[in-house]
Amino acid sequence: MEHPDYSLEAAAIARGHRRIAGVDEVGRGPLAGPVTAAAVILDPDTIPDGLNDSKKLSAKKREAVEADIFQLAEVSIAHASVEEIDSLNILRASHLAMERAVAALDPPPDYLLIDGNLIPKGVQQPAEFVIKGDGKSVSIAAASIVAKLARDRIMVDLAQQFPGYGWDKNAGYPSKQHREALIEIGVTPHHRRSFKPVHKILYQE
Template sequence: MKSMNEDKSKKMNVTKETKHIDYSIIGVDEAGRGPLFGPVVAAAVYFDEGVYVEGIADSKALSEKQREELYNEIFARAKFGLGLATPEEIDLYNIFHATELAMNRALKILSQFVEIKNVFVDGKNLKLEFPAVCVVKGDSKIYQISAASILAKVTRDKIIEKFHFQYPEYNLIKHKGYPTQEHLELLKKYGPTPFHRLSFEPVISLVSKSLLDDWFDKGLITEPRYRHLLNLLEVDLFGNTRRAKRKARSE
């Protein structure tokens, strides 16, 4: 027997707005493609028929307070998966493929709760392990993608806030790793960390073989990442630049 509170709650979930929502859709979006620091985070979101959260919109159009409140609502009322790709994976595979990786991880987690079909993802030219339709600016057009954008953004912000306590000198809590003027100035002052995206400009210009050697010796970066970054720096394992070698051969 249903309680009055359950009936009331169900009525609140179903509004005239739900008439315009296709509840068969799974929405996917990411946060953090542009920063110089930290992971890229993706979310995949599915709502049961009639579940409507007032105020869901593109996360970029919301205030931090609004995002936090909606994050809590979506967290409680949606079925979702969250996935991320690390700075190492971003360096090794590039940000585009790392984003696909994070999205696939989010969908795989969601697949434990719902059948993965009718997937709509914000962006273009993304090739996922599940059939998906790319929608440019989908985070402002499709309810579930908007919800995914909020989950991904707030989750990433929470991750970066934890890093802030590890690296307070970069003031990550303010700029969240994006290339603001403040972040760029602090990068020049303190140099990069292993959690920066070391293949990104202008971070790579602040990386040296001696710095990579030190991190590698301390176990802060893996050998594949170490070798990949040396390749980007055009430096071999002995510290010789391949540019210099090519120039010498041509003389």
């Protein structure tokens, strides 16, 4: 399938659900920063143009589509902190962020389309997981765009406070600059201590 469409949402509506939320998270792989999730309920009559997997859109296009999503859809964004990532593990923390994003929608959705291969155990609604969902469902694609941009902006902010790691460009992922800065400058409070490259430096393994 080239582009995501509304067929999964339409199928859920045909089964009697009305408020269908697409849910996605971003930031499982970085060495620093929170994991961020978004939940989006689209109006089938005013679906923004250009929705796609956020990774397939240029930065300029992502921002333009994001503006339309906020104007035309119901959106919520939530995070799980570095401390939560380290105490729970990254999968559970990413699910926690998803659960929080869903819980923040008011009124609540009555059906969820969740990117990935698992349904977070804390969600109350009927749900289905959709593998590579941001390329299949426009609601999940919208959530992927919102979550990515929200998290990118957090990392740009943190880059001002902790220069040298390149977070404004690498969003906390283990780029060459980031890995070198970890060794030369050291570990910040925003690094995930449970992640191997950070753990190794802290404990000199």
